[in-house]
Amino acid sequence: MSLRQHLAQLAACLQEPQKVARFQRLCGVEAPPSRSAERREDEKAEAPLAGDPRRRGRQSGATEGPQPPGSDRNQCSAKPDGSGAPNGVRNGLAAELGPASSRRAGSLRRNSLTGEEGELARVSNWPLYYLFCFGTELGNELFYIMFFPFWIWNLDALVGRRLVIIWVLVMYLGQCTKDIIRWPRPSSPPVVKLEVFYNSEYSMPSTHAMSGTAIPISMVLLTYGRWQYPPVYGLILIPCWCSLVCLSRIYMGMHSILSFTTIGCYVDMEKIEEQFSNLHIIKRSSEPKEPTYLLDIDTSKTVEAEKGSLVAVLCSNGSIRIYDKETLNILREFNGYPGLLNGVKFANSCDNVYSASTEGTVKCWDARLASEKPVQLFKGYTSNVFISFDISCNDHVICAGTEKMDDDALLVFWDARVNSQVSSTTRDPLGAYSETHSDDITQVRFHPSNPNMVVSGSTDGLVNVFDINVDNEEDALVTTCNSVSSVSYIGWCGKDYKQIYCMTHDEGFSWWDLNHLDTDEPITRLNIQDVREIINVKEGNLDYLIGGLYHEKMDKLFVIGGTNTGRIHLMNCTTSGLTHVTTLQGGHAATVRSFYWNTQDDSLLTGGEDAQLLLWKPGAVEKMFTKKDSMKIASSVHQRVRIHSNDSYRRKKKP
Template sequence: MMTAVEKIEEQFSSLRIAKRSVLSEEPAYLLDIDVSKSAQSGSSRFVAVSCSNKSIRIYNRETLNFLREYSSCPGILNGVRFAHACDGVVFSACSDGTIKCWDIRLATQKAVQTFSGYPSNVFISFDINCSDLIICAGTEKVEKDAFLVFWDARGDTNCASTSKEPLGVYSESHNDDITRICFHPIKPSLVVSGSTDGLVNVFDINKDNEDDALISTCNSDSSVSFIGWSGRDYKQVYCMTHDEGFCWWDLAQLDTEEPITLLHVLDVREAVCIENGSLNYLVGGWYHEKADKLLLIGGTSTGNIHLMNCGLDGLSLVGTLHGGHAAAVRSFCWDVTDESLLTGGEDAQLLLWKPGAAERSLAKKASLKIASSVQKRVRVHSTSLKSKKK
């Protein structure tokens, strides 16, 4: 019998490039990826990508054919998320202090709903809860304040052009930029936030005030770059840091005498042994429900993608994908239904990897030519957020 990790290793090693998006006229880093969720079929139809040129690009999930583009000008985009119940609705956070809702089914290039923050808000993170009822966004620190801002996400078709005001804010729990927001996958009232102050806070937003809502504060001792939920019933949280550290906590231990920290790795680049290669950075992670395994993705500046297994005894390499990207990978999305992987990078390419696939056309050489011109306009991965720690 194969172990769960061996099965994942076999699946990962069988991944080949099935599709490659056509390079657009204005190449841009692909910063964040989300796939639509279809309640009926279980399969997703669309991919949304937020790009460094302040646009959201929508692609067909199977063919990677480009469908449409939305502009967030003048603000900078920070994240893209599909609604859970409707696969044609996608949300984006913007540095201009708004969350916008776009409807792929409509011909319009305009947002169908805008959720406005308070005057000084610059949103750098956001998420929508699993029941599609609440949006939460995290702000940059302004003077002494960093806010979690909440809205009722339900659309009002009669006033699509007007901005929705926030339900309220949490203002006491972080004292620096709130870099990540992540709602619980199955409990709509639970949300975790991460910040450059090093704290990872878990809230139950059903509680009446911020003090009561704060269930747990975990300290990563560094600036948080990624957070997620893991474990059976998603009772664990984990984070990655801007200096490539990793922390993993078990919230089920909160009411016991046991320590809640499951693993704390100061520098994953030094902790994971990679033969004939290196690990330059972490991209993110996801919890594989079937295998009950937390998996992390990292990479190299030349575009190799490393998959790592996270265990109580540490991190170990599961496998490496070569030959896809020509520069650092910034974002990914794993699809459990067909065991496929979407990756986006600083080479302006969106790739779909599938088990045993055979790519018909190779457009990689074109991407290598544009990488240098993209880099002139956009801060490179290794320095983009570390400067904030000063």
């Protein structure tokens, strides 16, 4: 692992609000029982965890009688009444507490802009509390208003004036840097906000830490040789003053550990933005006979010596086009008639390409052959309409999600292994899960390295994680997370892919950590109801989300969105929120619907409503292309595809 990758992992680790919360608990600060109980109640109601599953029975009015395999299972519960806030943290905001019996831990100032007050908290170590209150005052303006006049009038006017100049420069640089980097404060919960006076400001860097470091160092340098005292006194004063101020800001819940370092700036500004901003278009697909929207993209995982990599693209006319990745020329086309196709995926060990059909089958073609006849056909149960699917990383199991039919939405499974002793090309299901979703299953995604783990998302707002190695559906359910809205995209991320994330049709974003299933730590890392309301895009605006991208080399999660005019925005995702990295423009002229990131050569494929397939590569010489005009398609597009508004999203203006 390179130095940059180590720095990226270290930066992500130091920025986590959970570490601030652990430091607070170590120092004797805990959230009051009212908030802890409320959080546990919400988490139990919205997203039951493994080891403490909350199940729900069949909905009233559900028909009895013969059911597909797995229909005798119980279904997992979302919040019973559908009300309440999403299961997640709130970025940079102190939790709103009702009446509580615990006394306020201190009398720190309220926020002068919002009127917000520090949180009630249970403090078990009062000496540390008063020590850190004193430490945080060493960086406040009130302290320096008294400190500088005292120094000038009673000690040394020359040194005092120089200290004032240094302090002003440090504060100016610190505040300017805050407005450039724009990192939010640690989220609460899990952090307890004991002080909120500066909560309206950004977090990085800490001006308390900057002044708490610059002033004692300047005092020693300016007075040594002018005054007579042992130098060891100065060497003791500098680390004591600096460390007390820095630790006090973490103790108060106002800064993450990363705010006191420069690692985060180095990683974000130099490495991430440089790589993505260096992407240029090197190829554009040839003009097809029938222009269509490009809805999904995948590339072959195997590359033969004499052949290049293949690209499969799902089109809105119900067909799959196979392209040569190097030239982007169309090689062949497969038709899903009589049904409409949903999703496209290459096998991991060969050049077979799969797609789910609304006629109740999952079809498999050999991408190397020109024959339009599927080489394998995976049949579902009667009346199944498949709208999502995926194949496991070892190509052994296929899982497909259905529309809701007769109060059931199924996850159907097949054995995808080729058996030379069986001549039939048609496969029947192994079984189905029928009790964990109550509406259309819009997304299915297998774990990238564990073939037994699969996650599903639905319009009921639930995101379910299964271990299909377990015999029955109830025990196979590992956990249920609640996105509170219809799921449009899900994916795996994090080290060893132990985290999941999802996006919703109303442009929401949720991120969960499965490592915390058996701990007291909250499973939710980030929850944003509408990304368009909180993201600050440098160029233009954000109209919609396209999907997510986990960059394994950087150990970073990115969210990809776009505009109705064809711009593509890449956003870095951390537990503190989303930050805009760069914008790709000059390629598409209409809404971008699909993308595929190749980790081998760091290339990007994008497709959109202008019928263009574009290949982006870093460091390549940008070629001049003519942007194709936006196109409209007749009734063939009115199927189960995601339609974005033509109007750009505008933030609500305060009166």
